[in-house]
Amino acid sequence: MTKSKEKKQSKALPILKNFALMTVGAFIYAFSIAVFLDPNHLAPGGVSGLSIIINSLVKFGEFQLGTGVWIFLINIPLMIVGLIVFKLQFLIGTVYVTALSSAIIEVIDRGFSQFIPDMSDHLLIAALAGGALAALGVGICFRGGGSTGGFDIVVKLLRRKFRHMKTGVLYLALDCSVLVLSAIAFQNVLVAMYAVITVFAHSTILDLVLYGKDNAKMVYIVTDHPELVSKRLINEVETGVTLLHGEGAYTGKGKKVLLCVLHDHQYPMVRDVVKQEDKNAFMIVTKATEIYGEGYKNHYAEEL
Numbered sequence: 001m002t003k004s005k006e007k008k009q010s011k012a013l014p015i016l017k018n019f020a021l022m023t024v025g026a027f028i029y030a031f032s033i034a035v036f037l038d039p040n041h042l043a044p045g046g047v048s049g050l051s052i053i054i055n056s057l058v059k060f061g062e063f064q065l066g067t068g069v070w071i072f073l074i075n076i077p078l079m080i081v082g083l084i085v086f087k088l089q090f091l092i093g094t095v096y097v098t099a100l101s102s103a104i105i106e107v108i109d110r111g112f113s114q115f116i117p118d119m120s121d122h123l124l125i126a127a128l129a130g131g132a133l134a135a136l137g138v139g140i141c142f143r144g145g146g147s148t149g150g151f152d153i154v155v156k157l158l159r160r161k162f163r164h165m166k167t168g169v170l171y172l173a174l175d176c177s178v179l180v181l182s183a184i185a186f187q188n189v190l191v192a193m194y195a196v197i198t199v200f201a202h203s204t205i206l207d208l209v210l211y212g213k214d215n216a217k218m219v220y221i222v223t224d225h226p227e228l229v230s231k232r233l234i235n236e237v238e239t240g241v242t243l244l245h246g247e248g249a250y251t252g253k254g255k256k257v258l259l260c261v262l263h264d265h266q267y268p269m270v271r272d273v274v275k276q277e278d279k280n281a282f283m284i285v286t287k288a289t290e291i292y293g294e295g296y297k298n299h300y301a302e303e304l
Contacts, residue, residue, distance in 0.1 A: 026096075033134065041191050043195055057185060094146050143209075216263050219260045224281075233258070
């Protein structure tokens with residue numbers, strides 16, 4: 001195989017992988033709406049929630065456009081904004097995912113509606129399953145470089161300005177307005193409350209898919225045996241240790257302070273080592289929600 005062919009294959013493989021991820025994500029997202037959310041009037045927010053509301057209210061005689069069609073129509077102006085602000089690759093992924101998911105929703109709704117179970121008496125299950133699956137689908141699409149359009153584009157814009165806020169939190173804030181609208185449109189506060197459950201499930205699962213459960217602990221250890229403790233932490237716990245130079249304000253004596261950042265499952269071993277080596281050691285333990293560096297997040301990874 002020539003070098004040029006190898007180069008083309010190396011470029012094509014990531015693109016194919018991204019489109020595979022977007023295809024899977026679009027199917028899961030569409031399935032959640034067509035099976036769990038739309039039939040039960042659960043409008044959890046975003047363009048999908050707006051489309052569920054509009055589709056139930058707007059009829060042309062006996063004909064309805066369909067939730068999938070409304071999703072695509074509402075997305076058109078948002079995708080134009082996406083084209084102006086974001087790179088073409090993101091827009092291509094968004095158009096692909098939006099068109100595919102809208103089509104799948106319509107196919108399920110019009111061709112397989114007889115197989116969709118009636119969950120009107122099990123709205124809690126529908127709310128949880130719909131929210132979780134929708135978030136999983138959106139997260140996979142984001143991983144593939146695309147999105148399901150709609151509020152995904154709005155969230156991407158907000159993430160540029162409010163970088164300290166996570167994607168799931170921004171979705172939660174935007175979706176509240178749609179929840180209020182759904183309660184008014186369907187004149188059913190109970191269904192709107194179930195939609196709230198969907199929003200929280202969506203927000204939680206989305207952050208888990210995008211950021212992973214990478215919560216860790218940051219531990220400060222003040223001990224009279226810093227060399228011994230640090231050596232055991234490095235060899236037995238296999239965690240990095242940073243030595244900080246401190247000084248007691250009262251005694252004026254110099255102290256070495258050990259700083260460790262470690263995964264949750266490593267913490268009990270750290271605690272055991274400290275207890276065994278210095279029962280009078282002083283420990284400060286706090287949560288570290290985002291860590292960049294070896295073994296954790298990549299500094300140059302795209303922010304989602």
